[in-house]
Each structure stands twice: as C-alpha cells, then as structure tokens.
Amino acid sequence: MTYIYGAIYCGLICVIGQFIYDHTKLTAGHITSIFVVIGTLLDFGDLYDKLLVLCGAGASLPITSFGHSLIHGTMFETQGNGFLGIFMGMFNLTTPGITAAIIFSFIVALIFKPKS
Amino acid sequence: MKDINTIIQEKKPKPKLSNLIFAFIGGATVSVLGQFIMDMIVRYTDLSKSEAVTPMIIIIIALTCLLTGLGVYDKLATIFGAGLFIPITGFANSMCSSALESKHEGLVYGIGSNIFKLAGSVLVYGVVATYLVGVVRFIYENL
Numbered sequence: 001m002t003y004i005y006g007a008i009y010c011g012l013i014c015v016i017g018q019f020i021y022d023h024t025k026l027t028a029g030h031i032t033s034i035f036v037v038i039g040t041l042l043d044f045g046d047l048y049d050k051l052l053v054l055c056g057a058g059a060s061l062p063i064t065s066f067g068h069s070l071i072h073g074t075m076f077e078t079q080g081n082g083f084l085g086i087f088m089g090m091f092n093l094t095t096p097g098i099t100a101a102i103i104f105s106f107i108v109a110l111i112f113k114p115k116s
Numbered sequence: 117m118k119d120i121n122t123i124i125q126e127k128k129p130k131p132k133l134s135n136l137i138f139a140f141i142g143g144a145t146v147s148v149l150g151q152f153i154m155d156m157i158v159r160y161t162d163l164s165k166s167e168a169v170t171p172m173i174i175i176i177i178a179l180t181c182l183l184t185g186l187g188v189y190d191k192l193a194t195i196f197g198a199g200l201f202i203p204i205t206g207f208a209n210s211m212c213s214s215a216l217e218s219k220h221e222g223l224v225y226g227i228g229s230n231i232f233k234l235a236g237s238v239l240v241y242g243v244v245a246t247y248l249v250g251v252v253r254f255i256y257e258n259l
Contacts, residue, residue: 003151007144010203014143015136017198022131028201029210029237035202036242040249057150060169061176061203062143063238070246071253078254086250090243098239100174101208102231104181109215109227112185 006058009051013062032063039067043075069093135197142192142199150176173204180208185216210234 017031026034042048048068051059059065070090077089091098153175157168183189189209193200200206211231218230232239 003148006147006151010147011140011144011199014139014199014202017202018136018139021198022135028198028206029234031198032201032206033237033241036238037245040242040245043249044253055147057154057169057172058147060173061146061150061205063202063204063207066204066207066238067242067245070242071249074246074250075253078250078257083254086247086254090246096170097173097177097204097207100177101181101211101235104178105208105212105215105231106227108181108185108212109219109231112216114216114219 002054002056002058006055008058009055010058010062013064035063036067036070039064040071041067043068043071048072066094066097069097138195139197139199142196143203144199146176146200146203146205176204177208180205181212184209184212189213207235207238 013035017035020026020031020034021028039048042051042064048059048065049072052065070093073092073094074086074089076085077092078085081088150172154165154168154172157163157171158165161168163171180189183192189200189205190213193209200209211234214233214235215227215231218226218233220226221230
C-alpha cells in the first residue's frame with residue numbers, strides 16, 4: 001500500500017507544481033522555493049511525519065520533505081540547546097542530501113562534457 | 117517594442133492537460149523507484165525502514181547526476197516537467213547541470229562557484245523560512 005499512497009502523494013504534488021508552472025510566469029526555481037517554504041509549515045502537529053509513515057519514499061522525495069527536514073532538525077535541537085538550537089540544528093537531517101548532491105555533481109562535472 | 121516577459125509568455129506553449137498527466141506519471145515513477153530501492157535496502161542490509169531513507173535519497177541523487185551527465189535527464193525533464201523537478205531529483209539535476217555548464221570557466225570559479233547557481237534559492241529560502249518558523253515555534257513552545 002505504501003507504493004500506491006506514495007505514488008499518489010508524490011504525483012499530486014508534482015501535478016500542483018506543473019499547474020502553477022503552466023498558468024503563471026513562475027519558473028522551476030520559484031516553484032521549488034515555494035514548496036520548500038510550504039514544507040517547513042507542514043511540520044506543525046507532526047503532520048508531515050504522519051505522511052512519511054503513510055507514503056514512505058513518496059513523501060521523502062518531493063522537495064517539501066527538504067523543508068520539513070530543515071524545521072524538524074531545528075526544533076529537535078532547540079529542545080536541548082534552547083534558542084541556539086535554531087542555528088545548530090538547521091542542517092541536521094538534510095546533510096546527506098546536500099552532501100551527496102555536491103559530491104556526485106562534482107564528480108559528474110569532472111568526468112562528463114556538457115551536452116548543450 | 118514588446119516587454120521581454122510578454123515575449124516569453126507568448127512563446128510558452130499553451131498549457132495542456134497532458135502536461136499534468138505526465139507530471140503525475142513522473143512524480144509517481146520517482147516515488148515508486150525510491151520505495152523499491154528502500155525495500156531492497158531493508159531486505160539486503162540490516163538497516164531499519166527509517167534508516168533506509170538516507171541511502172535511498174543518496175542513490176536517487178547519484179542516479180540523477182549520472183543521467184544528467186549522460187544528457188538523458190534533460191530529455192526526460194522536457195517530457196515530465198514538474199514530475200521531475202519537484203522531487204529531490206530536480207535539486208540534484210540543477211546542481212549537476214550548473215556544474216557541467218560552467219566547467220569551461222575552471223575548477224574553482226567555474227564548478228566551485230556555480231554549483232549552487234540554481235539550487236541556491238531553495239537553500240536560502242528553506243533556511244530563511246525555517247528560521248522564521250523556528251523562532252515562532254520556539255516562542256510558542258516556551259511560553
């Protein structure tokens with residue numbers, strides 16, 4: 001069932017993104033930025049954590065999950081460190097994705113030639 | 117003289133229903149692929165379900181970067197549109213293509229400074245939004 005719920009959730013998010021892309025002047029960069037901000041708001045009341053349990057990879061792959069991970073790590077860190085936790089915990093959960101993207105992009109840029 | 121924005125707007129193809137369908141198929145496919153990788157990780161390693169998310173995301177990002185390098189991703193992205201730029205694949209692709217395109221400017225000022233050219237906005241607005249939401253929630257939870 002996780003496959004179906006995940007596909008539906010991830011698909012619907014993409015349809016919303018495509019709809020905004022088609023009907024406004026916003027570019028892909030605008031839309032992904034908006035979705036990250038929405039993701040930070042979805043952490044209220046552990047809403048996104050419930051989605052992660054229900055949808056599995058379908059909820060952890062869209063860019064909204066990036067926003068959720070940012071705020072989730074931050075709020076977790078504030079529990080022990082107070083206000084400073086906001087600065088300490090920002091990238092706690094998102095580090096693997098960012099690091100992987102930097103490393104693999106760098107390797108690919110070294111090896112391959114641009115096609116266009 | 118026409119404003120550049122109106123020209124872009126006129127050049128843009130008319131929105132079609134098929135765009136939305138392809139976006140759904142793209143997103144759903146990425147999701148199913150991710151879930152399949154997660155299940156394989158749980159089956160063949162001793163990682164638990166929640167621990168398998170991180171390696172799954174790393175594998176998806178590595179695949180995206182490889183496809184971008186081979187020039188396949190651009191073709192897929194024109195078909196599936198938002199179906200491929202909303203998932204983390206879009207983040208990885210924007211970094212990888214920025215790095216590739218600026219390769220001729222050198223290792224430091226080319227790849228090094230341009231790698232976050234497109235993905236930077238996501239990081240900046242993610243961090244700013246998290247800071248604002250975090251401050252509000254911190255005050256709310258500690259009063």
